[in-house]
Amino acid sequence: MNAFHEIDLKNWNRLSKFRYYRQFENQLFNITLQANAGALFRFARERRRSFFLMTLFAILKALNQVPEMRRRITEEERVIEFEHVAALTTIMTAGEEFTMALTEYADRFDEFLVRAAPAVEAAKQGKFDPEVRKRNDYICASCVPWYGFSALSQAALSLKQSIVILAWGKMNDDGMIPISLQLNHALVDGIHVGHFLKFTEENFSHPERL
Secondary structure (H helix, E strand, O other), X not given: OOOEEEOOHHHOOOHHHHHHHOOOOOOEEEEEEEEEOHHHHHHHHHHOOOHHHHHHHHHHHHHHOOHHHHEEEOOOOOEEEEOOOEEEEEEEOOOOOEEEEEEOOOOOHHHHHHHHHHHHHHHHOOOOOHHHHHOOOEEEEEEXXXXXXXXXXXXXXXXXXXXXXXXXXXXXXXXXXXXXEEEEOOOOOHHHHHXXXXXXXXXXXXXXHO
């Protein structure tokens, strides 16, 4: 598990909002964004890199730039903020089934690829360590490359969960891809989603910096 620090709830400026939303039966909200990935796609094709992994990294890097999306609520109602979070992503196997691959975070794509590529290849063979699910320092990320979407609601194991659930869809002719997020309102507001979109658009527009 990655390093983290605990939020001092007594001195947290969000405490009243946090307590308010923790009373809700359903604390989750879903939102779908649009971002232009055309430059990223062209860069990946020219460099013969995986567009899937470059997109995953660009999104994961953007999310890690938003502290609120690195926060989790523990079973003891503590709020912790991880130094960074990984991505647990779905991978298609033979027979149109899927399993999961844990892709650890790195500051640069080349470093990310060193660990992500073998994890993805293992997942394609159906290999997955269920012990990973005992962690909470990751987001759940899925790519649905067969179609685009204008809205998407994610499944929820619990309506109080705090792990970010994310999916992105097929790129259209204008280079736009949809990105859907499921977030816990006790931790995240619309402005934080706006920060995430800004960072994602920057990463998509300047793939040479990744």
